[in-house]
Amino acid sequence: MMTAPSPNTTDEPKWVVALASGGGNCVRVAALDGGVLIGDTKNPGGPVQRLGRGEWRAFLDRVKDSAGGADLA
Numbered sequence: 001m002m003t004a005p006s007p008n009t010t011d012e013p014k015w016v017v018a019l020a021s022g023g024g025n026c027v028r029v030a031a032l033d034g035g036v037l038i039g040d041t042k043n044p045g046g047p048v049q050r051l052g053r054g055e056w057r058a059f060l061d062r063v064k065d066s067a068g069g070a071d072l073a
Contacts, residue, residue, distance in 0.1 A: 013037050015044075 013030030020026075028044075030037040036056045039048040051059060 015039065017041055 013032065015028040015030045017026055017028045026041050028039050028041050030039075032050075035050050035052050037048045037050055040046055
């Protein structure tokens with residue numbers, strides 16, 4: 001199952017990209033205290049979406065459901 005990376009303790013987010021993306025067009029995530037940031041790898045300086053822990057869990061559950069229950073690890 002895909003989970004958020006460990007919370008970042010510095011001012012700069014520590015972004016993580018799925019290995020399956022091949023370093024290309026994918027989303028990136030960064031854990032912060034109490035939430036997760038989501039951004040676009042094609043636009044690293046662009047806008048980001050912040051989700052609380054519950055919102056992140058709900059997002060992952062919906063993605064998993066749309067993938068037919070596939071493990072997101």
